[in-house]
Amino acid sequence: MPTDPAAQDLVAHDLLTLWTSSAFVAEARGWVAAQLAPRGIRLTGELELPHTRAWSSTIKFENDRRPCLVQGQRQRHRVRGRADRRT
16 A cells, blocks of 8 residues: 555545446446355345445345345455355
């Protein structure tokens, strides 16, 4: 992460733009659908972005069983994701 405050703001803005972009959300949706399909779970089309910060974002996907949360995190200049099914 840059040490210059202006550069940090730019990185944070770029990541907020990434987390809320339609391309990122569509990619996350496709990944979640592919992970849930073998379990017989279908997405219903509803989603929510309950937590979006420069360092991470969570997307809540509604499906025909129970909500699925996907978290994207910024770690050492790379983006990774994981899914967490909440009961």
